[in-house]
Amino acid sequence: MKLTVQDLNSHYGPAHILFDIGFEVGDGEVVALLGRNGAGKSTTFRSIVGLVAQRSGRIMFEGKDVSARPTHEIVRSGLGYVPEERRIFTDLTVEENLEVGRQPKRVNAPYWTREKLFALFPNLNEMRNRPGGRMSGGEQQMLTIARTLMGNPSLVLLDEPSEGLSPKIVEQMVDAILTMKKEGVSIVVSEQNLHFARLISDRAYIIERGRICFGGTMAELDARPDIRDAHLSL
């Protein structure tokens, strides 16, 4: 297994947010984490990379327990994170944004260069010196993924990559994610949009009120319309 999460519990102050979250991601697999707004998808990701201070449980990444490590060490071990709000450095140019994400080559993960990423996201190529603050939402979404890929991760947590994007950009996003998969990157993608998830994912988990309430292949999910309707607003 690439990533195994067991008994993950998270709190924000006195509020208990995640309850015994558990899921697995295989080598080279794309797994969707589905759920409504506020179900706990982003908190799950933030907890995995250590951005939520109060968390407990086991997070095994490539056979090592990283749950007690600080954020930068988790990320450096090859676990990339693309936040929902994109969090582009608005003062920095596209190239400088990529520079912040740059990490050394890794043996067990695909190696991304600037040029390779500009080929993957041609829009970015045309605005290498534009400040991040003067880009459209879709362009920012591409930049934030490219920036994380600069760290040569073997697994990427992608938080709602299709959110707020036009259908045309969503298509490009699907292509990009499939390319990443083809290169060998494992991906966990959180989504509210089942159609989008179906285009890219091998398996899916459904999260509701901080608990995992379904796990299975996309076909298994399609065979259970009751679960789909109960937990996902379509």
Added chain:
Amino acid sequence: MAFYVVQFLTGLASAASLFLVASGLSIIFGVTRIVNFAHGAFYMIGAYIAFTLTDRFAGAFGFWGGIVAAALAVALIGVVVEMVLLRRIYHAPELFQLLATFGLTLMVEDLVVLIWGPDDLLGPRAPGFKGAVDFFGQNIPSYDLFLIVLGPVVLGILWLLFQRTRWGVLVRAATQDRDMVAALGVNQKWLFTSVFAVGVFLAALGGALQIPRDAVHHAMDLRIIVEVFVVVVIGGLGSIVGAFVAAVLVSELNAFGILIFPKISIILVFLVMAVVLIVRPWGLFGRPEAPARKTPGLTVNPWRPLTSNERLAALAVLVVAAMLPLVAGNYVLTVGSEIAIFVIFAVSLHFLMSVGGLASFGHAAYFGLGAYGIAFLAKMAGLPMIVCLLLGPLLGCLGAAVFGFFAVQLSGVYFAMLTLAFAQIVWSIAFQWVSVTGGDNGILGVWPEKWAASPSHFYWLALGVAALVTIALRIAVFSPFGYALRATRDSALRSEAIGINAKRIRWTAFVIAGTTAGIGGALFAYLKGSVFPDNLGISLSVDALVMVLLGGVETVSGAVIGAIVYKALNIWLVSQTDLSKLVLGAFIVLIVVVFPKGIVGMLEMLAQRRGNASPPGSALLAKPIESAE
């Protein structure tokens, strides 16, 4: 004409050091979000070490090598400070960070006197720049010309560093979003340490480069830090270009202000700062900050009025305190009066800070204005004491109304810096306007009238006023005004959305706090029989902050306990040691690091924990949320 050109060049030369120090402060703040109060202390240590090195190693190599070596040595001290102290408090509210670095400043002030002695030290002239250049009959020191060139050169080097290196890119990224930088695999710890080292290096270099121009002395830290705060407020925190432009502006205002208002040239700088703040509250080159972290709010302990039993207990304590004259001698009663006065001072700041969320670093200004108000009324107008006591604090009220209007336009660290700058301005006026205030000699002979003259009578007066003030402010906390004020503290945006005029509420709170402090100052003037510029000084402002913090920022009346404990300790300490600043500074650092909830906060926490152990009180906080699942 030539004279004005020379004056202009002198201003530019002064701007160089100011720019170095201010840019260092800006860089550190940008990444770590810490307003490094100790920046002036690093500047001062830089000057002292450079003095020692250049004194020991003569010649061009000795001088220039000494300057650079001094800056590097201080940067190393900065690294140690960052790793030992600041790393522990990066997640603390900004007030605690300001206080911790202020504690360091106090320690350094005593340490440099211990090492280098209390006298002014005159550094050597710079080899190669000893002479002066003749300019149409006016002399310009050639070292000044060197500094004039140095400023833009350093600006250029910093620009290259930040635009052209990976380190610079990381620093700029971290300035905007630290967590995201970590989420991309960058070790923030070392980034912070290196940024702090660079910032401190710049401060120390600024200090070291001053030694051929000015004497090195142990008060230069506070002088520069106030100017630097003014510079970064005008230029915009976090902007290096802003620091440069503002440093030039402030230095020129100083250079020409001397010609226009020889005694109170700082007023000109203040006027410019006020204009900038009104037009661009975040400085010429700054940008609006995301809402600052709340100053209080480590816990979610709802406040409540005292129960009737607690009221009886408080009354009993007051009655016991009132019986002190039956057993104590005159000295103890005088100390008791002083403590009561500081209770007034502390609760007034507490009202602003804990209830209003506005941490003023210059609250002594209004305390001192109250004291000067008494001095003017009693000495010059010869009014009776009761009238003086009623009217004197109005000077504090007036000062708070004027400065508060500007200060409440800002919040967080900007508010703290601005209030500090205002207090320092009031202090300079009191210090320099000798014909009215007596300057350093103060105003003497302000004695109470017969009915309040005996120590016991005065003690009762001070105690009574302190009790009244505390009760009045408590009532205000639980009044609709208090609710509105707490709403603006907890979320300015949401309170505006329900129709609260946040700025006016804050301004009102500022004026209430200032007037109350003025009442304390008025009594203080009668207690001491004299008024000095120190009554408005920074150290008094910090005393008040420490009292509030010691009692507990998040309590309703912790400041009362804080004031009693701190003042008693302080009086005892001063009688025991010459190094009171060193001990006090260490004490402040200690409180911030290991004792952030204060005395009353600790007691409340213990009481709560005991309450939690018994079943009915348990899970009060957790239950509603869990049952909602």
